[in-house]
Amino acid sequence: MKKYVYMFPEGNGSMRELLGGKGANLAEMTGLGMPVPQGFTITTEACTRYYEDGKTIYPDIQEQIMEYLDKLEKATGKTLGDPAQPLLVSVRSGARASMPGMMDTILNLGMNDEICQAVAALTNNPRFARDSYRRFIQMFSDVVMELPKSSFEQFIDQVKDKKGVKLDNELDADDMSELIVLFKDHYKKSLGSDFPQDPKVQLMESVRAVFRSWDNPRANTYRRMNDIPHSWGTAVNVQSMVFGNMGETSGTGVAFTRNPATGEKKLYGEFLMNAQGEDVVAGIRTPQPISALADTMPEVYQQFVDISSRLEQHYGDMQDMEFTIENAKLYMLQTRNGKRTAQAALKVAVDLVDEGVCTKEQAIMKVEPKQLDALLHPTFVPAALEAAKPITTGLPASPGAACGAVYFTAEEAAAAHKKGEKVVLVRQETSPEDIDGMAVSEGIMTARGGMTSHAAVVARGMGTCCVAGVGGIKVSESAKTLTFADGTVAHEGDFISLDGSTGNVYLGCIETHEAELTGDFGRFMGWADEIRTLHVRTNGDTPRDATQARKFGAEGIGLCRTEHMFFEPERIKAVREMIVSDTVEQRKAALAKILPMQRGDFEGIYRAMGGLPVTIRLLDPPLHEFLPHEDDEIQELAAEMGISFEKLKGKVEDLHEFNPMLGTRGCRLDVLYPEIAEMQTEAIISAALNVSKDGLNIVPEIMIPLVSEINELRYVKKVVKTKADELIEASGQRMKYMIGTMIETPRAAVTADEIATEAEFFSFGTNDLTQMTYGFSRDDVGRILDCYFEKKILESDPFARLDQNGVGKLVKYAVENGRKVRPDIKLGICGEHGGDLSSVEFCHNVGLNYVSCSPFRVPIARLAAAQARVKELGKA
């Protein structure tokens, strides 16, 4: 029969998958001879069985648990439920990765009326016995029976009031007896049955509760955000109790081997005498700093310092530990790699290498790439944030913190900004016409749209904080109001604060502070760059983007979207002229007006990139995006353009599409209107020729988007090549350039072998590829995602994290077949996934040459690429 339970000495630190993090570390510490109370771990596989078996613990597993309980009883010489030698245990969850939101701890299990009396007699400490029992009733009710802990607090207050005292530890043994009666009564009234007196029933119900808590909504959300599969399951640790509440030589505490906020190398933590673990967290009494233990119990303190130091050396990382002192004897209850701030993470990583505790490769693995974000963007001042309560939450679409006055149109936002106001742009959804307003906003909030909606993509590109897809709000542009689900209304000019890293929205202004990059950052990222083999480029449309991204270490531009340049006021006019043209000549005339401006842009970008590769994508969006859609706007524009309302309206109607995402865009535009590709080629090549004269060696990479059929690429390539060769020849200069394509339709992926015969590079447009592979419109998918998460149909948003199982299969297929045909083909990715950790790892493993992401994600991608390489080499 399969082994579902391990005594601590049977396990070790490498068995994290099976025993969970907590269980593996308890086993490891046991093996290291540290003072760990004895116990056993029920494996994660038992949890998986629980779900497979329809949320029940089958008898075979129950029997094993009882067998190991028996072993524990033999080892401790105590027995669960035996008044002569009562065993009390704690039950704690412990997944592979530390996971807030799950059931955490039940202490003092084994207590009942009889045992309570027995413990009181054995310890000669009735207060302690009864305090332990009432705590157990509370924790069991809360965690196992879902009767909230807080519902018991009224009785404590009642007894304290009667007695006229303020603190719990002012209650005596008799008061505790009274509380036990009140608690049991409350339990029975609320749940309709007596508090269970059988310790084995208590135990099995507690184990069941841990398994169940793996699937609660908070845990699910956390897993989704941290890429933890539901299938992992949690382990359960059953450990004999030691008591910090036995009196004044007992206590309990938590400590870090280094300061988790700053990284400073100094034991950091706090403890409380005569208390159980929950008291430290509850904050009723104020704990003392860990250093004070040196005075209170010098020997115990020294022992703890020694153990801390051994653990840090042993694990090669900063540790976060829990301990209990029972009658002056130290017990270790947990150790794990400590959570830390981004700043601390960098300092610890760098220090550990300097101290010789770990290698650079190991150090690289100690910083979560996502954490770097916090170093690049403004954040809320922690103290200010603590006092604030979010009014609602949306998708954390672009990181950073922002506070500003609400405006409902891009124009009004821009106007307010000019007057010196800090503004937050709030829109139903944004469109390319909002660019100017977005550029001047501190933050952007939209009611609709997902992680790759227009607002999200543009905001990330700009490094501006954005919360998107905020459900339940109503945005009225005409009334200039933002109504929250609870009925609260914010008017134009009212202040709100956005946290783009959590998706939280707050009323009023929360103070923010700017990001600062330390020397540790530079050293650490230097190591990442040494290690990684995957290149990191940026998506950037302007010289400003390019400059920003180079500062963050971008090695080129992977995606320059030419259309973003089309929206500036002086250009949009010519663009619209081009669109309403009736003849090729008219269209060419309009394009000729755009040419010098585009050329200027490209010159700026080439110069900003200083000779690094630049991939420029030909015009991509459907033309109707450049025209207004409401009658009054059409009227106005028609007058401005000197054409009739009917003509312009007719054009708008002609261009209307049922499914624009699957419509006339990308290379389809160039097939219909080759003169667009010609003009853009001229701008790209002549700009490169001009800049090359200054000694920069530019090799423009011209990217033809949305190809789904090799003939599309052939046709447009010919147009581009003809124009480019003609310009280069006329210039008398020598210049190379490349022509490649996006792989962003499933058909392009499955015909990659054909396409590679014409394309010198592939850039995987995984946004569109994800849309078409799933059949999800990224602008509409927000409507179903929450429900899909809740019902466990998806574990993560495929627009944020590359779906390796489906979309990834297409990418892999295209990589393999493209390389077969053209071994030196350059392969990259320029979807939003380029900045996502697991997606970058996928790109590394699948053999891409580079990932491209928005400027602010460049450092994340660099680190993620380094981590992927370290993993690949097995040097983690």
Next chain:
Amino acid sequence: MKKYVYMFPEGNGSMRELLGGKGANLAEMTGLGMPVPQGFTITTEACTRYYEDGKTIYPDIQEQIMEYLDKLEKATGKTLGDPAQPLLVSVRSGARASMPGMMDTILNLGMNDEICQAVAALTNNPRFARDSYRRFIQMFSDVVMELPKSSFEQFIDQVKDKKGVKLDNELDADDMSELIVLFKDHYKKSLGSDFPQDPKVQLMESVRAVFRSWDNPRANTYRRMNDIPHSWGTAVNVQSMVFGNMGETSGTGVAFTRNPATGEKKLYGEFLMNAQGEDVVAGIRTPQPISALADTMPEVYQQFVDISSRLEQHYGDMQDMEFTIENAKLYMLQTRNGKRTAQAALKVAVDLVDEGVCTKEQAIMKVEPKQLDALLHPTFVPAALEAAKPITTGLPASPGAACGAVYFTAEEAAAAHKKGEKVVLVRQETSPEDIDGMAVSEGIMTARGGMTSHAAVVARGMGTCCVAGVGGIKVSESAKTLTFADGTVAHEGDFISLDGSTGNVYLGCIETHEAELTGDFGRFMGWADEIRTLHVRTNGDTPRDATQARKFGAEGIGLCRTEHMFFEPERIKAVREMIVSDTVEQRKAALAKILPMQRGDFEGIYRAMGGLPVTIRLLDPPLHEFLPHEDDEIQELAAEMGISFEKLKGKVEDLHEFNPMLGTRGCRLDVLYPEIAEMQTEAIISAALNVSKDGLNIVPEIMIPLVSEINELRYVKKVVKTKADELIEASGQRMKYMIGTMIETPRAAVTADEIATEAEFFSFGTNDLTQMTYGFSRDDVGRILDCYFEKKILESDPFARLDQNGVGKLVKYAVENGRKVRPDIKLGICGEHGGDLSSVEFCHNVGLNYVSCSPFRVPIARLAAAQARVKELGKA
């Protein structure tokens, strides 16, 4: 060096790919010892080279042609351009498949001023010589120089007028001399150079012209409609001339071995004495029936009859022949399998089997599946059609012919129909709400939408004629006018006629006649059914569809779209109540109203299918399709539903999607609202239980649409299974049912191995799969298709003909991986491709169990499936 030219004796009938149909058959007849003028064939590969080499004939090929000209000269004892022994040749194109629209024939090549004199002297027939020369000038100018033949006609008229005669053959030798002068003069004036006198130049230019004509727009259109790849190329046949215009013992004619209109076994054709081939076609003189040749030249006639009969036996099919009699000697110039009407095709096929000329398998290959359409639908009376000229042309979206009064809304069409009018519904595009109006219309015409637009799909399902996507027209519902590109306006009540098989639209009424199925049809289709292994089901949503399709031989329903039942007036109300529900309870209450109606539908369908399998798809379209979108309609409906305008408007806005095709539809609806799946399951299962009581053994197949992730299927399957099992158990009956899914997103295809663990059957929804694989919205793709055809980016509409290279690869992958996991999985296709010839063949080859198509396509699919099987067995 590669061989690009073959003398006739070097080839044979099996070399069609290389020599083209005409060349292969000339070689074959030569081999059979029939009187064929000598000549050679330039291969299709030479044509392919011509295009590869940038539309030039490279010297290597030119040299080979000259070498073979030399051989021909040796064989005939005549020399091109030699006045002593002048060789004259014809130059004809000849592709693998007979292809109208290409350059056809140049006769008398080799003629020039000098040769004309020589021939006159040699034949002692100056009129013949000069007539031949002037014809050559005309043909060469027309075909090679693109100076229209008709531009020469004025000079003939001029000479005839001067002389006071009416017919060409009343012109004498002097008149011909005059014409030659006038023609050469016209040539020089129009083209700026003298008519080429060098016969070798004439020859090479003519070959070039044949190659060039392969790529003209008419040829391209024909190829696209008939699935002929551009890469095939055409061969060129150069043959020494024989002359039907040598005098009264010379002549020329065409004949079929059987009547091509009826199939009657009787030589059928016509001839003209003292004429060249073009005269027979031109219709200036009236040709005589072939039987008259028995009187004119009995020996030649008998020889021709013998040859005809030999050829038919030899080829095992009705032959279409061209012949020339030169000075009482018969020459065969061409034979090929004759084009015939659908009716004739069936009769010939059946007769040939009865006569023992061919096997059933061979007979099966002699009828083009598409032709069957004409037997199932009304057609225009040929005489009436001849007189008519189309005013415009759209997509031939659903076959048949129709004439009726124009109405612009479904309601008005229905009202007019009630009054007894025959109506044609004309809409910008149709939507599900138009169903009632569509059902009573003779024909449907839309300005927008492609071959798989709503109008096209529904019309094909109903067997109603439809012309869709008619560009250049303006439909005004408010003004009740239809304006054609030329400005002609049709008002409500005006008559128009539609040809759904060609896409032609006519003003006024053209007489139609009904289809009639003969006994031949039954026998022939019986053979097809014996032979084929691929099953044919139908897409049908109503008992009427089911009955119709069974009559046409459907073996089950492959797709029953439940939503089409939702639009009937008494149902749509409950559907809308369901949509605007705020709570699950409200939604369930509304669904409860729909339940009995759906159950009734399914009972009717089960009964109509008499126990054959029925696959029912759960609700598929996005819910906003059931709501109005204009404010006034919303207002009206809100009043009717007793809710506020704001509430309904809000709902409509909430449901709005940017890309509905990629939106909240298919199984996504069931995940959001499992109660919909529950209600539909109840209707499906309880209907089956009810009908089973009458002794029909029903095994409902419940199909869950738009799955892209196994967990979607798992979730909805569980809902369906729970409800189904509960109902079956409660009934006390025994009943099986199946749960399967559509494979219609690329992700479903690439994860088919996972999905097959849960799905008992796959039905490939190749409409959506094509949309997502290409990234083409089928409602919008019309905008680019023409340009894509013109620029040779696509050779066919992937929504009409399955794209085997891309979409097909995904289908194949899913078939293979699905079967690996579940070897007995049932596999079918239910996209529009189920009725397309090459697509059916693909489905057969890839190993599907069935195709499903609209009722009127069922016979086509049956025949196509049989043909695929015959091809596979190599029995063609």
